[in-house]
Amino acid sequence: MAIIFNEKTKTFHLYNEDISYLMTILPNGHLGNLYFGGRIHHKEDFSYLLELSCRPMTSYVSDNDQRFSLEHVRLEYGVYGTTDFRHPAVEILQKNGSRISDFVYRGYGITDGKPKLDGLPATYTEDPAEAQTLTISLEDKVTGIVLELLYTIFARGGIITRSARLVNHGKESVQLTRALSLCLDLPDRDHVWIQFSGAWARERHLKTRKLEQGIQAVDSIRGHSSHDHNPFIVLKRPNADENQGEVLGFSLVYSGNFLAQAQVDTHDTTRVLLGIHPFGFSWKLDPGDRFQTPEAVVVWSRKGLGGMSRTFHGLYQKRLARGYWRDRERPILINNWEATYFDLTEEKLLAIAGRAKECGVELFVLDDGWFGARSNDRAGLGDWTPNLERLPDGITGLADKIEALGLRFGLWFEPEMVNKDSDLYRAHPDWILQTPDRHSSQGRFQYVLDFSRREVVDCIYGMMHKILRSAKISYIKWDMNRSITECYSSALPADRQGEVFHRYILGVYDLYERLTAAFPHILFESCASGGGRFDPGLLYYAPQGWASDDSDAVERLKIQYGTSFCYPVSSIGSHVSMTPNHQVFRKTPLHTRANVAYFGTFGYELDLNRLTDEEQKIVKEQILFMKKYRRLIQSGRFYRLRSPFEGNVTAWMCVSEDKREAVLGWYRVLNGVNLPYSRLYLDGLDEELPYHIWVDGKARDGVYHGDELMRAGLVTSDSACGEVSPDERPGCDFDSKIYVLRAEGQP
DSSP: OEEEEETTTTEEEEEOSSEEEEEEEOTTSOEEEEEEEEOOOOOSOOGGGSOOOOOTTOOOSOTTOSSOOGGGSOBSSOOTTSSOOSOOSEEEEOTTSOOOOOOEEEEEEEEESOOOOTTSOOOOOSSGGGEEEEEEEEEETTTTEEEEEEEEEESSSSEEEEEEEEEEOSSSOEEEEEEOSEEEEESOOOOEEEEEEOOTTSOSEEEEEEOOSEEEEEEEOSSSSOSSBOSEEEEEOTTOOSSSBOEEEEEEEOSSSEEEEEEEOTTOOEEEEEEEOOTTOOEEEOTTOEEEOOEEEEEEESBHHHHHHHHHHHHHHHHTSOSTTTTSOOOOEEEOHHHHTTOOOHHHHHHHHHHHHHHTOOEEEEOSOSBTTOSSTTBOTTOOSBOTTTOTTHHHHHHHHHHHTTOEEEEEEOTTEEOSBSHHHHHOGGGBOOOTTSOOOOBTTBEEBOTTSHHHHHHHHHHHHHHHHHSOOOEEEEOOOOOOOSOOOTTSOGGGGGGHHHHHHHHHHHHHHHHHHHSTTSEEEEOBTTBTTOSHHHHTTOSEEEOOSOOOHHHHHHHHHHHTTTSOGGGEEOOEEOSSOTTTOOOOOHHHHHHHHTSSSOEEESOGGGSOHHHHHHHHHHHHHHHHHHHHHHHSEEEEEEOTTTSSEEEEEEEOTTSSEEEEEEEESSOOSSOOOOEEOOOSOOTTOEEEEEETTEEEEEEEEHHHHHHTOEEOOOTTSSOOOTTSOOOOTTEEEEEEEEETTOO
16 A cells, blocks of 8 residues: 655555556646556556647637646546536635636645544544555635645555545635535546435335436435435446446445536546535635535445445445444344334333343334323424333333343434424424424424534433433434425524535534443444435444335345445344235245345344244244354355346345355245246355355255355255145245355364
8 A cells, every 4th residue: 555646747646456546736736637446557657647639619728738628637626617617526606706716736745544534424544554645735826725635545445535625724704515525537438327226115226327428416405315315326337247347336424415426528538526415505614614525435346346345345344333333243132113103011012022032132122102292203202201101110110121131222212303292392492493484394293403503412412311321221223204394594694504404414423423422332223214314424323224114025135235235234224024014014924034134233123922932933043043143144245146126036145254154145036836947156155165055954965165156056946946846845925045154164
């Protein structure tokens, strides 16, 4: 790993064993991109990579040079209107009405390790030798604003992180109307665009299309990263697949409004922009003030989509998630929500918890309805004091009783919202986001607290801190159940209303930071009506997130498959729920519900007392299996083998770091008759090792070397390949199997 600056050629070269990133100072002092991709040998002069020519209908920077136009140069942080006509990375509204900036190179600095970003989540290092950071300073002399571009290259993997900081050293205030985290110009458009989109209960579905001239984008202006689109996109070469080919992944470590955009000009240059959405955004930058953009993470892989994903997994699991639970196995939990909804009593809860303990569950989670006048979703939200009619001894007493059963205790809350029918709202009606003289919209009969205000966050922190300090609480499910409308803060002047969306998210981060610091041993799980804020920003505070309110195993195949492109298995909250499922009313076998949920944090979303004795026996076996293999599943290398978006069969597997053990999930949505023979081509194994195989707990005869399983394949033909014989288990709709592979000699 190295960062080299050649003073003579004005060229920066960031490289490690996998990648090279080349930049140059352009003739007008702006910063240009020369190359980003696989590692190339360092040399003194890369100037030939900057191509200039005279083109019709082009504006030129200099009167004396009819070749140098920013329109046809790859830039590091483009500014519109300075002969660059593409969408810009930055725009600054000045006192005279101008939006033109001219950021000219001023200097650079190289530091070992990686600096923190004030008030924002970001990847980090634990040893300065893990990464180097380059900070390039540019200055707009008219306004006195200094632009600092931050680049971190990690010692291992094809990883570059980017962010920008703007500091007003001038004498007048300005308005930032656009300040993105990343601008990356690529030399061609020969890419396939991949996005991860959907809606509530069908989040992060895979969508692909070929890049063409014009603009392709996904975004959110809902106040959170949203169920609709994830702040993560992929550009891959057309011939790239899971295992080979050039792939670029772009991920934004942010939880609010975002824009991810690729603009292809008519000369086939592709500009990728990623950052806070400019729509509705402005930030007043007074003299002496600074603004820090969120971090963007770029991963380059020559080993296809799978290689890109495993790079993100390793980075986000070990150098984005933090704290006590980062490297620990996650407890197997049971949540009471779908068992009781609001109809809860202490007696019911203890009955659910008692049976769960008998089955081997480790953590009981009390969901919505434990506080204030919360008998439905119209009242009580914001009054974070226990309802003593339902819980006579409060949260403290219930937690003690749950602990006495041998379980740990967890609690749900939704700190960012309030019902109008609540003591909090009656005391502070001005604490919600609402526009003067305008109607205020509700979502789930609740309103959004103004987390851009410190006193609001302080108040909620005080209530949360009191609850968490008063009881033995090991887990928090942090929910958020509506998007922001009528975004206006009564605490800010008119020229700062464009700051509210971002300040709101900073308030959320502040509350997370304070609570996780005060209670470092509590496991926080993020939730936003399911997967409405499943993003890297929250992974920094909560090492796992509820992936979707849809707990149906068949629907979860697509949700968890799409999620896996960026996020590690250890971050994916996944539970076994009742059948018929409460979202799609599908009847799915108990074994398949668990076989899907294993590939996540694992838990149950039902009342085990309602299961038959035989079903409870199966649950006990499922929990024993997960306890045995959860470390491998949650921290192993994840490989996608068959896509639910391309056929009737889905398959994936987790392989241990030493490649001596693997767990494979195989899923078939609809059963068939007289089907073709089938096999799976595995991945990630050691070619030389012999493996024993168990299918649903039963040993398969023979020994199979890794090279055979990856090239000849694993035979998965079953009773559907012909007629069912008396000695075979008949298949069914929504069927599945779990394969365990252990190298010979592995205990």
